[in-house]
Amino acid sequence: EDPDAELAVVSLPSYACQRHTPLQHHNKGLIGALSILAENAELSENEGRGVAFRRAAALLKSLPQEIGRAGQLRGLPCLGDHSLRVIKEVLEDGGCREVEATKESEQFKAMKALTGIFGVGPKTADRWFREGIHTPSDLQRSGHTLNRAQQAGLQHYDDLNLPVTKAEADAICLIVERAVGEVLPGAEITLIGGFRRGKQTGHDVDFLITHPEEGREEGLMVKVVSWLEAQGLLLYQKTTRNSYLEGKDGPARPPSNMDRFERCFSIFRLSAEQLRRTTHSTTDPSSRVNTDLHTVPPQSALRRSDSSAQMDGQVRVESSVWSQGSGSRSWRAVRLDLVVSPYSQFAFALLGWTGSKLFERELRRWAVHERAMTLSSHTLYDSRQKLYLRAGSEQEIFALLGLEYIPPCGRNA
Ligand code: DCP
Ligand code: MG
Incomplete structure (x- = not known):
């Protein structure tokens, strides 16, 4: 018998879809280390390796308690040799050399910075990296011809790399609801992606739109996007047609995660005014009745109304993006994805x-x-x-x- 033998803290099934994986978990250090290695593998287009680290991290996320010794993991699924080595090292030494080396690596830093540009994937980023381009500023100086998405991505780089808050998502939701209501009454809109899973921040806002009468949703995307554009609310948009009915996605083909709905990738111009209106109507109903919005100083509505915002008499603003530099900003860019689906x-x-x-x-x-x-x-x-x-x-x-x-x-x- 192995003297180190220990029982696993709990027994868990191996597919993540057989387990509950909450947002808040108990092994942040270990998961952080594995996530860096996963990210690095994905940026290097080593998908298999990336998935192996993601699976290991997800297993730890579903554990009900913090792991103190590697022995507690005995018998648990999803933990490959490499992941286990990383976990042991972090538990025993408080850190992992491979993870630290990755974080410090010029290539990893450059690939992260370049793929952080909307419209830039790992292939393009790698090509640029090998030409000596490591940052968005290097790219700007390089004189490379960029496509429309990349130009917008570079232009709004800082905003698009700041997290989107739930309050900002709610503000955009109200506006998209209005757009959808104007162009097709009865259409329904649902917040999807990370915010539907309860996340308080995200890298973008995702909505799914449908209509209870099958067929009424056809052509809806173009109308919604035109409405938003006419209001000057889109800084960039690319709409793709539904190609599912063209028969490219039948079961004979290998399952693809690229789906074929009408879809719009966009950059939304969210104004402080729009955010203030939602913050007031969703978190502070009294102000909706009594406050003349136009007399409220811009920053007040961006404050959190919950008590956690009050720290030593200082008020934290909703998102640092709104208080950059000396004054407060009047708008920010937010990535917005829209998908239209037939009701069936x-x-x-x-x-x-x-x-x-x-x-x-x-x-x-x-x-x-x-x-x-x-x-x-x-x-x-x-x-x-x-x-x-x-x-x-x-x-x-x-x-x-x-x-x-x-x-x-x-x-x-
Ligand atoms: N999705 C997917 N495969 C893709 C793209 C998207 O399965 N290639 C699905 C799963 C995602 C959802 O769409 O959760 C939304 O995509 P996001 O990239 O916006 O992911 P999240 O919303 O989960 O993350 P974030 O909070 O960072 O926006
Ligand atoms: Mg999202």
Whole structure:
């Protein structure tokens, strides 16, 4: 018998879609270390390695307590040799050399900075890195021809690399709701992505739009985008057509995570005024009645109304982006993604766009390997019965997959 043998703190299933993964977890140091290695692998386009580190990190996120000794992990799934080595080193030495070396590496820093430009992926970033371009300023000076997305990305670099708060997402939600209501009454809009999982900040805001009468949603995206553009609310937009009906995504093809809805990638111009209106109406109902918005000094509405904002008489503003330099800013840029789905596919779209990315990947992997099914953001195909399975809710899809229902807040893998 191994004298170090210990029982695992808990027993957990191996697919992330079989477990609850909360937003708040108990192993921040270990998860931080594994996430750096995952990010580095993804930036190096080593997908398999990236997924292995992500799976290990997700397993730790679903543990109910902090790990003190590596022995406590015995018998748990998802922890490969490399991840276990990193975990042991962090637990025993308080840090991991490979992680520290990665964080300090010029290549990692440059790849992060360059892929932080909207419109720039790892391939382009790597090409530029090898030409000696390490930062957005280097790129600006290089005189490279950039596409429209990259130009906008460079122009709004600082804003787009600052987290988007829930209050900012709510403010944008009100405006998109209004746009959708004007161009197609009865259309429904749902906040998806990380905010639906309960995150308080995100890198963008994602919405799913549909209409209860099948077919009414056709052409909706163009109308919504035109409305927003006419109001001067979009700093950039690229709309892609629904190509699902063109038959490129049938079950004969390998399952793809790129779905084929009408989709719009945009950069939204959120004004301080728009944010103030929402902050007042959602967190401070009294002010909605009594306050003339135009007489309120710009910064007051950007304050948090909860008591946590009060620190030694100082008031923290909602997001540092609003108080840069001497004065307060009148607007900021926010990444906004819109997706339109036919009503019959809404449950699949909702499940497919709520994330997290790893949770989605695990759902598809479970479907294929454990159920001989193909799951996408449009449909679920059963290869044994040779038929598409319908579902009107996320709960039904989990049931069809033979999985316990995991609510959005438990999908933070
Ligand atoms: N998604 C996916 N695969 C992709 C792109 C997106 O599965 N290639 C799904 C899962 C994501 C969701 O769409 O959770 C939204 O994508 P985001 O990149 O916005 O991810 P999050 O909203 O989860 O993260 P953040 O809070 O940083 O925006
Ligand atoms: Mg998002």
